[in-house]
Amino acid sequence: MSRMFFNIAAHSKHLYQPIDNIMNNDTSIRKLPTNSQGKDYVVGDLHGCFSLLELLLEAVQFDKSRDRLFSVGDLIDRGPDSLRCLQLLEEPWFYAVRGNHETMMMEFFLPYLINGKLKQLEDVNGIGFLDYGGNWVRAYYQADQQCMSAEFDRGLALIREMPLIYSVGEGANRFHVIHAELISTNYESLEKVAWFDSDIDRWHEEQSIPSEVEQSLLWGRTLMLKRLNSPKVRRGLSTTFCGHTYATSPSQVLSHLCIDTGAYVSLNLDEYNDDDEDCFEFGLTLFDVQNSRWVSASYQREELIWGHYSA
Template sequence: MALRHGTTSPLISARTRMGESVADWARVCGVSSRQYRRYERKESGVPGARQAPLYAHVERYVIQRLPANTKGRDFVVGDLHGHHAALESLLREVCFDPSRDRVFSVGDLVDRGPESFQTLRLLQEPWFFAVRGNHEDMLLDFALGGDNYGRPTRDHPFLHNGGRWFLEMSPEQDALWNDDLLPRTALLPHILVVGEGATRFQIVHAELDGVAQRLTDIALDAPLADLNQARDREFIEGFDGFGHQRMRFLWGRALIHHKGVLTAPTGLSPTFCGHTPARHILTQGGHIFVDTGAALLGNEKAPEARVTLVEVLGGDAPYAAAGGAPYAIAAEYRGPSSISA
């Protein structure tokens, strides 16, 4: 499946951001530079045998940096979990302008809701930016035959956490996954850093750090090798021991489960995250938790479940406008007949 004229392969975009050459990635795939160029140009998809080593290599790509939005508004949406229609409704409510505005996702686009494939296709939109969530991580591990979760394919946790939609894709969807959505998903960063200075903000799925609060802007701006080699020194809930720091970004719940109040560490810009559903937006340790229960939409036992869209305040809308908070709730979706702004 060839790319449309004027579009750029996600593989080219990622390789360029990582500062690596065609020859570098050809060696990873075990092919010639000429053959690898064909992968990037989408003259042929990356064969299955070459996918796993390539995307394991890309795991080193932890942080993506984007400039501030000087023309429009920036929004952050909580976990979507396959509720594409919810985001569409929210964007209509705030009169979203795709030529000027942007949406940042805290990850977990897929699973549990009815429209996982449609939410994954949001990655093709030039105004939509997401970080990797634990559900995207499980999806990739399952699709690429990895063993990060220590289970055989037939018993993979992805399938037990809403992932069976992946086995039910049409042939057309399967082709689009292999040719376009797989690389886009695999290249999702763990952290997005947007802007700089007083209006800088960050996106991560679960949390940057545990209660020890070691990671600040300075640490995030340091050479990536420091993060790539780091082992987490705190127990990560749900795992058997101390994991890689990147697992904290995907699975950590230390901050939101901490019973005391943690102030933002000095030098940490506002950091939006999701992962753990809450009845309302919570702020803890400089992190703003915006997952308000999309995974439970339609569940009679969770009538408070909703998808929340917040507007990031900065530039022409200083934080003081919201009593010092770096965001304002723009709209919330509880169902087809219930949208509040």
């Protein structure tokens, strides 16, 4: 896969070129063939919890020469190593869709991306990014030069190329990776409406995702919060790995398999006032697509939790 970068390097302003579009929309949906050489894994919302991912990759003996790791997005914010997680996007075996946190970060830095200068690191456009977990970026602000560090700029450039949907393989082996959900915004007022593989194929052909679909992909919580007694599998929609809304174990509704189990929640359980024993199940989950097995690592427990998922 080719990786394209745009030059936002404020420290090399002679190379600076203004951008007219915050995201590279040509790559909103990426299709990949089945991995015939190795295994495919999907990991839940990393939120900077890089060390948990390292534990999991070691536990499954992830083979960087043959296996692929997909991410449901939200690589950054809240946890300890946000930039390190973003830098995973440079690895040839790593494929992440854009989450609402990457989107907020790009919107926050839009004036910087346009001007190449950042006079102060304040939330002037009202997005709330800094308060919503983005405070870590302060460490990379170079006030004397009114710009971010070079490695941070590189991370921003990587975000611009993140798609909203990865669609992998064909037929019965097909699966998708998204951040939140593929559900119509009219879901509650109308009949159940989950989008289908055929919609994804059409958006891919048209190289355009409708804006209301993009909102659901980034922010939707209809499925995970309402559950709605819906069947686990939605005919016409292949297994769709997603995150965004955490639970204590992977669960499936209308073909959406949510694998966000609250990695950053396990970082500081006290904040959540959760007396429930279940809280030790929070962590980062890595899902083995072909074998429907998963493993979870947490900051609050030494041992990994292994599970097998059956629809």
